[in-house]
Amino acid sequence: MNLFETAKFNAENFLLAINKLIDGASFSKHFQATVTEKITDMIYKVSYKNNVYKVSSYYSLNIGEMVWVCVPNNNWNSLFVVSHKGNSVESM
Numbered sequence: 001m002n003l004f005e006t007a008k009f010n011a012e013n014f015l016l017a018i019n020k021l022i023d024g025a026s027f028s029k030h031f032q033a034t035v036t037e038k039i040t041d042m043i044y045k046v047s048y049k050n051n052v053y054k055v056s057s058y059y060s061l062n063i064g065e066m067v068w069v070c071v072p073n074n075n076w077n078s079l080f081v082v083s084h085k086g087n088s089v090e091s092m
Helices: 003-024
Strands: 029-038 043-048 051-056 066-071 080-084
Touching: 029 051, 043 066, 051 066, 051 080
Parallel strands: none
Antiparallel strands: 029 043, 029 066, 043 051, 066 080
16 A cells, blocks of 8 residues: 555544544534424424435424424434524524
């Protein structure tokens, strides 16, 4: 293995390690999703990257609408809608 190949190998492994740390870090993440189902007045299912998640929402949502969802502290069991039609939770 020459010097270039060694450097490339090390850089790729470093990038994999960094991405693994970021994916598991406990900070809030946000993503845009589509509402797919209403379960109750405050619980909905949304679709994001071919996966379906349950989210809570203070907004009355319609199927097919786009919403911004928060994953608080990387806790995928506590998802909630942060923004809907330009409104945010903070403005309520």
